[in-house]
C-alpha cells in the first residue's frame with residue numbers, strides 16, 4: 001500500500017536577490033514497511049524534502065499524500081493525529097533538549113502530548129519503549145548529557161516510535177556515530193521495521209549505508225531527481241552523472257593508493 | 259628512511275570538572291620523513307590530542323609526559339649526526355628501506371607489527387636536510403627545548419571545521435598573506451602575490467576575486483581549500499589534517515583528499531592524516547596507526563592493516579565499514 005506520495009514538490013528560497021529552487025519538481029512514493037533513501041551531494045535538497053514532508057516548511061508547489069489524505073490540507077486535530085503517525089530522527093535530535101533533562105522526561109513528552117499513556121501508566125510505557133530500542137529501564141533517570149552518542153540515538157528512536165508511527169524520516173541519523181555503533185543502530189532500525197512495518201525515508205550522503213539498508217534510492221542533484229530505483233541496482237551501476245560521481249568518490253578499503 | 263619525529267611514551271591528561279581524563283596513554287611511534295601516516299580511531303580516542311601534542315598546541319591545562327624528538331633540521335638549523343644504531347637498515351640498491359619494527363609495546367595491548375618494507379617515496383630527494391643514498395642528518399630536539407618546530411611555520415594544521423581556522427571578518431587574501439608575511443619575511447605586496455598563487459594551487463575558482471572575499475561567502479569545500487592554502491603558506495615540513503574532510507560531502511571530500519595528496523607530493527611534505535574513516539585513511543596513507551581509548555592498538559603498512567589486521571579492534575573497525583561491496587544488512591523482505 002502506498003503510504004506516502006509526493007508529487008511535483010517544489011520549494012524555492014531567495015538568497016541575495018537570487019531565487020534558487022532547493023527542491024524542483026520532485027515526485028516519489030513510499031510503500032508501508034519500505035525504506036526509501038534520498039542521497040545526493042550537499043545542497044541537493046535532501047533536508048528540504050524532509051522538512052516539506054514533515055510540514056516544517058510549506059512548499060511553493062506540489063502535493064503530499066500521507067495515509068490517503070492530502071497532508072498539506074490537514075488542520076487542527078486531524079493534523080495532530082496524522083502527525084503522530086509521521087515521526088523524525090535527525091543527526092543529533094536530542095541536542096535541542098536541555099542536556100540536564102532526563103531520558104524519562106524526553107520519552108514522557110510524546111506519550112503525554114498524544115495521550116498514549118495515562119500518568120500512572122507512563123513509567124511502565126517508558127520502560128517498554130526503552131526495551132524496544134535495546135536499552136534497559138535503568139537508563140530512564142539518567143541525564144541526556146550523561147549517556148553515550150549511541151544511547152542518545154536509541155533514545156531518539158524510542159521517542160520517535162512512542163506514537164506508533166507508520167513512517168519515520170531519518171535525516172543523516174547515523175552520520176555522526178562511530179562505525180561500530182552505527183552498525184548496531186542500523187540493525188535496530190531494520191528490526192523495528194521487520195516487527196512493526198515502519199517505513200523509513202532515510203536521508204544519507206553515504207552510499208555504502210544506503211546500499212546496506214534501503215530498498216530503493218532516489219538520487220538528487222540540485223533539487224531534481226537524477227535517477228531512482230532499486231538501491232543496489234542503482235548504486236552498483238549508476239546511470240546519471242551525479243550517481244557516477246557519488247560512487248566514484250566513495251572511499252574504498254581494498255583499493256589502496258593509486 | 260628517517261624519522262621526522264620520534265614520539266616516546268607520550269601521555270596526556272586533562273583535568274575537567276575536577277576529574278582526570280587520560281586522553282593519551284604511553285603512545286610511542288615514529289613519524290617517518292616524507293610519509294603519509296594516518297591516525298584512525300573512534301570519537302574520543304585521542305586523535306586530536308595526539309595531533310595537538312605533535313604540533314605543540316595543547317592547552318596549558320594538559321599534563322604531558324614522555325617525549326617528542328624532532329630530526330632533519332625541522333627548525334632549519336645545522337644538524338648533528340645521529341647514532342648509527344638509531345638508523346634503520348637501508349638497501350639503496352633496491353630503492354627500498356627496511357622499516358625497523360615499529361615502536362616497542364608500551365602497554366600489553368600494543369601488538370608488535372612485523373618488519374615491513376616501505377618504498378622510498380619520490381619526494382625523498384626534495385626533503386631538506388638529506389643527502390644522497392639515504393644517509394641522513396638528524397637534529398634532535400625535545401619538548402621543552404628551544405628547537406621545537408613552530409606551528410604555522412614548520413607545521414601546518416587543517417581542522418575539521420575550516421571556520422575554526424579562518425577569521426570571519428578578515429579577507430581570504432589577507433589571512434593567507436599574513437602567514438607568508440609573518441613566517442617567510444615577505445613584504446606585504448610579495449605576501450599578497452604569494453597568497454594569490456596559493457589560491458591557484460588549491461584550485462579555488464576565481465582566485466582573484468576570492469582574495470577579497472570573506473569566509474562566509476564560500477562553500478564548506480571552498481573554505482577548506484582556503485584553510486589548506488593558509489596551512490601550507492609558510493612551506494611547513496609537516497602537514498597535519500585533523501578530520502579535514504569529515505564535514506564535507508563525499509564528492510567534495512574526494513576532491514580535497516586528491517588536493518592534499520598532490521600538494522604533499524609537490525612540496526615534499528610529511529602528512530599526518532587523522533580520520534575516523536579507515537577506508538579513507540587506506541586510500542591516502544602508506545601507514546596506519548589505530549588508537550583506541552588513548553592507546554596505540556596497532557601500527558603498520560596500510561595493506562597489512564587492511565588485509566591482515568592483528569588486533570581484534572582493527573578487525574571490528576574493518577567489519578563495521580560499509581563499503582559499496584558490503585553484503586547488505588537488509589534481508590529482502592517484500593515490503
Ligand SMILES: Nc1ncnc2c1ncn2[C@@H]1O[C@H](COP(=O)(O)OP(=O)(O)OP(=O)(O)O)[C@@H](O)[C@H]1O
Pocket residue numbers: 013014015020021022040041042043044045046047048049205507
Ligand atoms: N532556509 C533557507 N534559506 C535559504 N536557502 C536555503 C534554506 N534551506 C535550504 N536552502 C538552500 O536549499 C538548497 C538545499 O539545501 P538542503 O539543506 O536541502 O540540502 P541537503 O541536500 O540536505 O544538503 P546536506 O547534505 O549538506 O545536508 C541549498 O542550496 C541550501 O543552501
Ligand SMILES: Nc1ncnc2c1ncn2[C@@H]1O[C@H](COP(=O)(O)OP(=O)(O)O)[C@@H](O)[C@H]1O
Pocket residue numbers: 272273274279280281299300301302303304305306307308317
Ligand atoms: N581541552 C580538553 N579538556 C578536557 N578534556 C579534553 C580536552 N581535549 C580532549 N579531551 C578529552 O580527551 C579525550 C580524547 O579526545 P580527542 O583527542 O579530542 O579525541 P578524538 O579526536 O579522537 O575524538 C576525550 O575524552 C576528550 O573528552
Ligand SMILES: [Mg+2]
Pocket residue numbers: 046047048
Ligand atoms: Mg541536509
Ligand SMILES: [Mg+2]
Pocket residue numbers: 305306307500501
Ligand atoms: Mg578529534
